[in-house]
Amino acid sequence: MxxxxxxxxxxxxxxxxxTLKAHRLISGAQVVAYPTLAGGDSFxxxxxxxxxxxxxxxxxxxxxxTTAREPAQAAYDIGARxxxxxxxxxxxxxxxxEGDPFFYGSFMYIFARLADTYEVExxxxxxxxxxxxxxxAKPLVARNERLTVLPGPLPQDELRSRIxxxxxxxxxxxxxxLAKIRGVIDGLGLLDxxxxxxxxxxxxxxxxxxxxxxxxxxxxxMILLTKGADPWL
Amino acid sequence: MxxxxxxxxxxxxxxxxxTLKAHRLISGAQVVAYPTLAGGDSFxxxxxxxxxxxxxxxxxxxxxxTTAREPAQAAYDIGARxxxxxxxxxxxxxxxxEGDPFFYGSFMYIFARLADTYEVExxxxxxxxxxxxxxxAKPLVARNERLTVLPGPLPQDELRSRIxxxxxxxxxxxxxxLAKIRGVIDGLGLLDxxxxxxxxxxxxxxxxxxxxxxxxxxxxxMILLTKGADPWL
Numbered sequence: 001m002x003x004x005x006x007x008x009x010x011x012x013x014x015x016x017x018x019t020l021k022a023h024r025l026i027s028g029a030q031v032v033a034y035p036t037l038a039g040g041d042s043f044x045x046x047x048x049x050x051x052x053x054x055x056x057x058x059x060x061x062x063x064x065x066t067t068a069r070e071p072a073q074a075a076y077d078i079g080a081r082x083x084x085x086x087x088x089x090x091x092x093x094x095x096x097x098e099g100d101p102f103f104y105g106s107f108m109y110i111f112a113r114l115a116d117t118y119e120v121e122x123x124x125x126x127x128x129x130x131x132x133x134x135x136x137a138k139p140l141v142a143r144n145e146r147l148t149v150l151p152g153p154l155p156q157d158e159l160r161s162r163i164x165x166x167x168x169x170x171x172x173x174x175x176x177x178l179a180k181i182r183g184v185i186d187g188l189g190l191l192d193x194x195x196x197x198x199x200x201x202x203x204x205x206x207x208x209x210x211x212x213x214x215x216x217x218x219x220x221x222m223i224l225l226t227k228g229a230d231p232w233l
Numbered sequence: 234m235x236x237x238x239x240x241x242x243x244x245x246x247x248x249x250x251x252t253l254k255a256h257r258l259i260s261g262a263q264v265v266a267y268p269t270l271a272g273g274d275s276f277x278x279x280x281x282x283x284x285x286x287x288x289x290x291x292x293x294x295x296x297x298x299t300t301a302r303e304p305a306q307a308a309y310d311i312g313a314r315x316x317x318x319x320x321x322x323x324x325x326x327x328x329x330x331e332g333d334p335f336f337y338g339s340f341m342y343i344f345a346r347l348a349d350t351y352e353v354e355x356x357x358x359x360x361x362x363x364x365x366x367x368x369x370a371k372p373l374v375a376r377n378e379r380l381t382v383l384p385g386p387l388p389q390d391e392l393r394s395r396i397x398x399x400x401x402x403x404x405x406x407x408x409x410x411l412a413k414i415r416g417v418i419d420g421l422g423l424l425d426x427x428x429x430x431x432x433x434x435x436x437x438x439x440x441x442x443x444x445x446x447x448x449x450x451x452x453x454x455m456i457l458l459t460k461g462a463d464p465w466l
Contacts, residue, residue, distance in 0.1 A: 018252065020248070124245075133357070134356065137355065140336050151376070
């Protein structure tokens with residue numbers, strides 16, 4: 001009988017924001033799998049480190065740092081084959097994923113390759129969106145408000161039109177797109193409603209008004225636009 | 234010295250989808266606070282029940298079931314005063330909130346009343362949006378895709394225009410708006426991409442194509458529209 005593949009969300013970075021279920025599955029895992037970026041450390045593994053059993057086998061998927069699709073897809077092909085070998089041998093595999101597996105998570109690439117063949121369970125995790133809101137003390141949406149989640153790499157014009165028609169907005173993956181995004185928000189007259197959050201819930205966390213954001217933003221940074229003024233009172 | 238107010242997200246319903254931090258704070262709490270709806274059971278308390286220490290004091294905020302704002306706000310006024318009394322006496326208070334406190338969470342009403350006066354820490358939780366996606370095996374967003382979260386009570390025309398311009402969509406709080414929402418999605422020719430999820434992660438969970446959804450939906454139900462066809466491969 002084949003093993004079960006678990007896609008486990010780890011939350012935003014603070015290991016205490018892992019769910020009890022994620023912790024149980026990781027602690028009991030004989031095989032864990034996770035991506036690393038261009039041979040560097042794995043953020044996912046660093047979140048789970050305290051829970052991984054000594055002696056657990058680790059399948060490392062080394063994903064090259066490029067916006068081209070093919071090299072990354074090749075890395076997931078190789079990873080999926082290694083995971084499938086373990087599943088075929090009857091071993092469960094816990095695939096570690098920062099944040100939530102189905103919310104911009106790398107696990108989707110493994111899921112797409114193996115879900116038709118094997119039993120897969122996805123365990124949701126705390127996303128960076130609500131973590132940034134919590135850390136910045138900015139309620140996101142109440143009552144009948146709408147939330148729009150936009151990736152920072154979108155073209156300037158699309159960002160502008162999406163933000164214009166929105167209520168609360170979370171802009172993910174800010175990184176090297178910071179200047180472009182700030183320009184769009186400033187042009188819309190919304191700069192004083194915008195908060196910048198970097199590495200939410202981690203010791204290196206940065207939270208400040210977008211107007212005071214650092215010149216260089218890491219990939220794991222976000223901009224929140226909330227309408228403010230206590231509409232929920 | 235005043236106590237600290239914790240607004241703690243409990244996740245979607247399965248107690249194992251609580252975070253380690255939520256579990257630690259609840260287990261150690263001498264005072265917990267939570268809303269009930271019209272004298273009924275508290276969903277938040279039911280999620281946390283296994284973690285609440287025996288002997289903990291409980292502040293129950295009984296929120297009347299009405300769409301009018303004033304009666305509910307009066308209940309939160311009374312609750313906030315009871316919480317403030319404990320904080321003034323130097324006791325920490327853990328306010329229980331299903332899902333995530335700042336994502337349509339009732340804790341926002343307490344936050345709005347007390348955050349200027351007391352130290353408040355918000356602990357994010359797993360939202361129903363990513364839980365429904367996980368349970369329905371439907372990846373939400375990858376790469377540069379956008380996610381739109383819409384409350385079901387929005388007017389029909391607004392729902393239509395928001396869904397039309399969107400990629401992935403999560404429609405929350407479906408409840409008695411099910412027929413209206415289904416009509417909009419059907420009118421847009423998107424019915425076969427729509428999944429209905431009720432009480433995700435709970436034993437009574439229901440997952441089915443929207444076309445086969447039951448006539449009556451509870452408040453805690455959701456419709457997911459995903460673009461399908463493995464765009465992430």
